[in-house]
Amino acid sequence: MAHRTVVAIDVGTTKICTVVAQVDQDTGEISVLGIGLTPSKGVERGVVVNIDDAISAVASSIDRAERLSGYRITTVYVAATGRYLTSLNSRAAVAVAGPDREITSHDIARATEAAKSITIPMQREIILMQPRSYVVDGNEDIRDPTGMFGYRLEIEAHIVVAEKMQLENLIRSVRRSGAEIEEITLQSFAAAEAVLSDDDRDQGVVLVDIGGGTTDIAIFAKGRLWHTCVLPVGGGHFTNDIVVVMQLPYRVAESLKLEHGSAIADPCDDEEADVISVEGFVPGEEQLISRTLLNEVLQARAIETIELILREIRHSGYEGMLPAGVVLTGGAVQLPRFDELMRDQIGIPVRIGTPRNLTGLDELVDRPEFATAIGLIRWGNQLGTPNDDEQRPPHESWIQRLLRFVRELW
Incomplete structure (x- = not known):
């Protein structure tokens, strides 16, 4: 039975998560060997704003994962999120090259390269x-034209571009923490690898990953990725609303949200049960908080977030064409009754997605906030080893050139 060890790092706004796992090459089953979870520093809404703090947090996460797994981490797969990422669609066509007009992988590669020949700013890639x-x-x-006969092959592709400098800051944060990056991909694309089934993708589904600082959306239809975007809102905004309305320290507001919060504010007839005593800004003095008011604040933010998501679904043109509904991932979706509220607001199936096909320390990562890290494990395994030329693109990508440049520089 062949296994491959893969390491993933999810660099988020609220947490840094490193996962070490072995992947069964026959069944695809993921056995989690170790996890390193540390509070995030130097990252806001997916963007590195203090590289030294980010390096420290990533290094701590890697160290913890190494200690738990007993595995020396040298190479990793990483996901990117943030407003520095944008997406667009491209269409291109090529003539089928062979004399017998049978479409080969070479024709598909030429069409793919042609679709990449779009005009984008120099600072993006x-x-x-x-x-x-x-x-x-x-x-x-046509999903796969290989082996078909024809004269003209067209491709329609979904493309994600990034601001080079922002991406380089992420790369350097990981690189200076002691690990080389094999590849980087979009966070929502990685999370989808962990929680979506083939049926979900075929029927039409929206993956919504709500993290601490961003909400990542990926729409799949006919088995393919059709639309992506990153919204600059996340679980931290829920907490900030509590801070402002109730005038509480951030850590107290976060604890209130996790322990007493709900996305639906039901009225409370028991006045005594409605009161929560918490620590305020004045040391030694308790502050009385209304549970009803707390949940009204959370519900207002939840409705606003859902409206932003629904607006993006409408913008994609796929509203009413997603029978598999919405699959929620990310730490913020664990707010009680958020899925129920979203189901009521948008009128299609909504469920919380957790990583599938896990063994080992699965109880540690079988939660929606670990979807990105586990999806990176699955995606990284599909890419194959660095020397597996058959599974690598024939030409060095810009990401690979940048990674090589950073390695040589440092």
Whole structure:
């Protein structure tokens, strides 16, 4: 039975998570060997704002994962999120090259390269490209044209681009923590690898990953990635609302949210049960908080967040075409009754997604906030080892060039 050890790092706004896992090459089963979880520092809304703090937090996470797993971490897979990421769709066509007009992987590669030939600002570069569909001589919605006969091959692709400097700061934060980066991908794309089934992708589904500082959205249809975006709102905004309205320290507000919060503010007839005593800004003095008011604050923010998500679904053009509904991941979706509120607001199925097909220390990571890290494990394994030329792109990508440059520089 062949296994491969893969390491993933999820650099988030509120936490840094490093996961070491072995992947069964026959079954795809993931056995978690170790996890390193530390509070995030130097990262706001997915963007590195203090590189020294970020390095310290990532290094601590790596160290903890190494201690628990007994594995020396040298290379990792990383996910990116933040407003420095944008997406667009591209379409291109090539003539089928072979004399017998049979479409080969070479034709698909040429079409893919043609789709990348889009005009983007010099300070941005492509980090992810996924084919949406192929067209052969006018015949549309072809998933895999390999082996088909035709004269003209068209491709429609979804492309994610990043600001180079912001991405380089993320790369350096990990690199200076002692680990080399194999590849970087989009956070929502990674999370989808952990929680979505093939049926979800085929029928039409929205993956919504609500982290501490961002909400990442990925829409899948017909088995393909069709739309992505990053919203600058997350679980931290829920906590900040409590801080402002109730005038509490952030750590107290966060504890209130986790221990007593709900996305639906039901009225409370028992006045005594409605009162929560907490520590305020004045040392030694308790502050009385209304549970009803707490949940009204959370419900207002939850409704606003759901409206932003629904607006993005409408913008994608896929509203009403997603029978598999919404799958929620990320730490913020564990706010009680958030999924229920979202179901009521948008009128389609909503469920909380957790990583699938796990063994080992699965009880530590079988929660929605670990979807990105586990998805990176699965995605990294699919890419194969660094020397597996058959599974690598024929040309060095910009990300690979940047990674090589940083390695040589440092």
